[in-house]
C-alpha cells in the first residue's frame with residue numbers, strides 16, 4: 157500500500173462499484189459479512205444495502221467501528237478507506253486482538269443518489285435523537301426556508317440568498333441552518349421527526365455485533381468541511397469526562413472537542429443528533445468513544461450552495477435535465493476530490509486515526 161495508484165484503486169465512482177470492491181475485499185480478508193437490504197432502489201434500479209464486515213476475534217474485549225456514508229455521497233471517501241484497510245495485510249495485522257467492524261453505506265440511498273440526505277430527505281446526523289423526548293425544532297429556519305429552497309434556482313434566487321447572508325452574517329446563516337431543523341421536511345439539514353431506517357438498523361445490528369465487547373470506539377467518516385485533504389477529528393464529549401480525557405491521551409491536540417470550545421466559530425452549528433453523540437444509547441453498558449473525521453474538499457460556501465441546488469433539483473427541479481446533471485456533478489466535486497493526492501491524504505490520515513483508536517482501546521482492554 158505504498159503508491160498513490162494502489163491507494164486510489166480502493167476508491168470508486170459509484171455506489172455499486174464501491175459496494176462491490178468493499179464486499180470483494182471483505183471476502184478476501186475472511187471477514188464475516190452482514191448485509192441488510194434497504195426498502196428502496198438506486199437511480200438505476202439497483203438494490204441498496206447497509207453492509208457490515210467484521211474482522212478479528214469475536215471474543216475480543218474491544219472493537220473499532222468505522223462508518224462510511226452517513227451522509228450518503230460522502231461515502232465515496234469513507235468506503236475508500238474501508239476497502240483499503242481490507243486490502244492491506246499490514247493494517248489488518250493490528251486487529252489480531254481487537255475486533256474491527258466496517259459499516260459500509262450507513263445511508264446507502266443517499267450514497268447511490270449522490271445526496272447527503274436519505275430517502276426521506278433526512279440528514280441522518282440530525283436524526284440520532286430520542287424521539288420520545290421533545291426535540292428542538294429550530295423555528296428560526298422558517299425565516300430562511302424560502303431563500304434556501306426557491307421555486308426557481310437562478311441568479312435572482314442566489315442574489316436574494318446572498319443579500320440575506322450579507323445582512324445577517326455568515327455565522328448566523330450557519331447557526332440557523334447547520335445545527336439542523338425539524339420544521340421543513342423539504343429543506344436542508346432536516347433531522348426528521350421519527351427514527352430513520354438507517355438509525356433503526358444500527359440500533360438493531362451494532363449491539364449484536366458487539367455482544368462480547370466491553371470497549372467500543374467508533375469513527376464516522378465525513379467530507380465537505382475544513383481544509384483540503386485534512387481530516388479534522390471531532391468529538392462532542394464534555395471537558396473533564398473520561399471520554400474526553402482518554403481521547404486526548406490517545407490523540408493529543410489532534411482530537412478536537414466541539415463542546416469544549418476547541419473548534420472555533422463552527423461551534424455555532426453543533427449538530428442536533430449525530431450518531432457519534434448517541435453511541436451510549438445504541439450500546440448501553442459499554443465504555444464507548446465516538447468521533448467524526450471531517451475531511452476538507454472545497455470551500456464551505458461552495459458546499460452549501462451545492463447542497464441547496466441538490467435540494468432544489470430533487471424537490472422543484474428535474475434530475476434528468478442538463479441542469480440536474482450539472483448539479484449532481486457539482487455535488488460529487490464538493491464531497492469527493494478526484495485526485496490521487498487527495499485520496500492519499502485521506503488514506504494516510506484515516507489509517508493513522510484508526511490505528512490510534514485500536515492502540516488506545518488495547519491499553520484499556522489489556
Ligand SMILES: [Zn+2]
Pocket residue numbers: 227230377378379
Ligand atoms: Zn457529513
